[in-house]
Amino acid sequence: MSSEPLLSVRGLRTHIRSPRGIVRAVDGVSFDVCGGEAFGVVGESGSGKSVMARSIMGLSTRLAGVSGEVVFKGRDLLRLSRKESRSIWGKEIAMVFQDPGRSLNPVVRVERQLTEGMREHLGVSRSEAHDRALRLLKEVGISDPERRLRNYPHEMSGGMRQRVMIAVALSCQPDLLIADEPTTALDVTIQRQILDLLRRVQRTHGTSMILISHDLAVVAGQTDRVGVMYAGRMAELGTTARVFETPRHRYTEALLKATPTLGHQRHARFNLIGGALPDPTEPPPGCRFAPRCHAATGECSEGALVGVPQTDEGHQVWCINPAGTPAVVLAEGESVAR
Known part of the structure; x- marks a missing residue:
């Protein structure tokens, strides 16, 4: 795996016009994908994962305004003409969609x-x-x-x-493969086959891959690094092992606690995340997870504080009151936090 970024996304925003106002589907996302790397993106449905992938590919709806930088092999994809983009699609960047039937x-x-x-x-x-x-x-x-x-x-x-x-x-x-929820419509056995196939092909050809999923166990076993998205923003980013074993953002912690394990007691209640995703046309100030976070303070609503990530050896977290949680082991050796 190369240490140089093949894809560098900086301040990506996709705002979509709607009858209710501007939907901030993606609102300032930044990350890198290196050559030969498998990068995972996780988050609840509606967090902006698929819109982000389509924005990178230049497949956004005509009602969307896309801004920021998406630099691929030295070229900003957002500045290319339609003809120039067509020369890249399929040849250098390819996408596997979640519904092959469509x-x-x-x-x-x-x-x-x-x-x-x-x-x-x-x-x-x-x-x-x-x-x-x-x-x-x-x-x-x-x-x-x-x-x-x-x-x-x-x-x-x-x-x-x-x-x-x-x-x-x-x-x-292609040099970069984007797999957007590639196993959503498949049964569990076929899911594993498809995921193993993607990882094998990615390693054999040295292809970089962005794997998008709402299933944490899928990403845990298939990627080198992972970004956790919430309400159009990146909440946490780092190596897959470190993010899943010692999650720092309260949203990542809550997601992992809500993940069922083989050791879950029969009839015991699951750990659920209370509330719902915020209205994308009127997101709350500061940390967008704050209304659902049990550890939120008054400072969590101050945008200037929350907008700057805390960085520790490449592990970034957009949280001013980060967590620290020991890990448990799921099936097939996948380590996540309880």
Whole structure:
């Protein structure tokens, strides 16, 4: 893994116009992804994870205003023309969406969806693209790839469609792969297969990966570093082991306490996070988790204090009253805090 950032996001904001006002879906997010690194992004549904990923890819809605810097290999993606962006999509940055049933074209055979990017970006012949497509389907674990190339997406199971999506994303050997909730619609067994496949492919090809999920256990076993998002902002950022074993932000601590473990007593109550995400059109001042935080003080509502992260050996936390919690061990050796 390289120590130099492949992707550097600084002050990313995505504000969306709506009838109720401006939705601050992403509101000042900053992080780096190094070459060959697997970076995780976790948080509750509605925290802005998917909007952030689409903003990086330049796929935001027309009602969105996107600002900040997204520097990829020395180029600010937010300053590129549509034509320049199209030369990067698929070839240098690819995305695996959470719903392959909606992302794959239902009236186009799998072979065409696999090969058109290769022919466009790599300039290979039809026969060479066909051979590459066969190899990709084998690599992602699809049996009888020759027959599957002739299939339409609806003729495949959800797990197979997601494997096809991964193959499409890898077809031009991108430098960065963004996987947005890639296992949401799959059963537990297929989820593990898909996650193991992503990690194996990422390591084999030396591809950098951003793995987005609301499932902490998914990110714990698959990433090198992790960022915890809440209400459009980054709450905590550091190595996966350190963030999960010694969480510092009160939101990270609450998330981990709410994670079920194998040792959970039958009929015992789960630790829930009270309240709900704040209204993105009228977020509270200062720390946005403060209305739900049991340790909040008056200072937590002062934006100037909360907006500056505390940094300790690369571990950043946007909290002026940070926590310190011992760890417990989940299934498969995944360490998280109780």
